[in-house]
Amino acid sequence: MQNVTLKVAGMSCNHCVNSVEGALKTIGASGKVDLANGTVHVEFDENKLTQEAIKEAIEEQGYDVN
Amino acid sequence: MQNVTLKVAGMSCNHCVNSVEGALKTIGASGKVDLANGTVHVEFDENKLTQEAIKEAIEEQGYDVN
Incomplete structure (x- = not known):
C-alpha cells in the first residue's frame, strides 16, 4: 500500500x-479529508492505482488538486 | 402562494x-438559494405549509435559519 x-x-x-471520500472509495482507494487543512490523505494499492487516477477522481468531483 | x-x-x-433546495422540494415548497448572500427565497402554499415547517426542513439539513 x-x-x-x-x-x-x-x-x-x-x-x-x-x-x-466517496469518489476515492469508488475507485478502490481509501481517503480521509482534513477539511481545516484542505488536504486529503489517501491510501491505495500502487499495483492497482496510480496517483494520477486518484487526482482525476477528486477533480471529477469539482475540486482542484495541487 | x-x-x-x-x-x-x-x-x-x-x-x-x-x-x-431538495429538502424544501420534499415538503412541497419551492426554494432558491443565493449562496453569495446566504439567503433562501422560498415560495410555498400557506394553506399547506407554515414558515416554521420551512425553517425546520432547512435546519434538519444542518443549517441555522436566522
Missing part, C-alpha cells in the same frame, strides 16, 4: 468530504 | 444548495 497526502482546493463542508 | 426570504447560515457550496 502507498500513502499520499494531496492538497485539494474548494472543499468547504461535510458534503464535500463525503463527495471526495 | 406566499413568498419569504430567509437568512441561512452555513451554506458554503453547491452541495449545500442542493441539500437545502
Whole structure:
C-alpha cells in the first residue's frame, strides 16, 4: 500500500468530504479529508492505482488538486 | 402562494444548495438559494405549509435559519 497526502482546493463542508471520500472509495482507494487543512490523505494499492487516477477522481468531483 | 426570504447560515457550496433546495422540494415548497448572500427565497402554499415547517426542513439539513 502507498500513502499520499494531496492538497485539494474548494472543499468547504461535510458534503464535500463525503463527495471526495466517496469518489476515492469508488475507485478502490481509501481517503480521509482534513477539511481545516484542505488536504486529503489517501491510501491505495500502487499495483492497482496510480496517483494520477486518484487526482482525476477528486477533480471529477469539482475540486482542484495541487 | 406566499413568498419569504430567509437568512441561512452555513451554506458554503453547491452541495449545500442542493441539500437545502431538495429538502424544501420534499415538503412541497419551492426554494432558491443565493449562496453569495446566504439567503433562501422560498415560495410555498400557506394553506399547506407554515414558515416554521420551512425553517425546520432547512435546519434538519444542518443549517441555522436566522
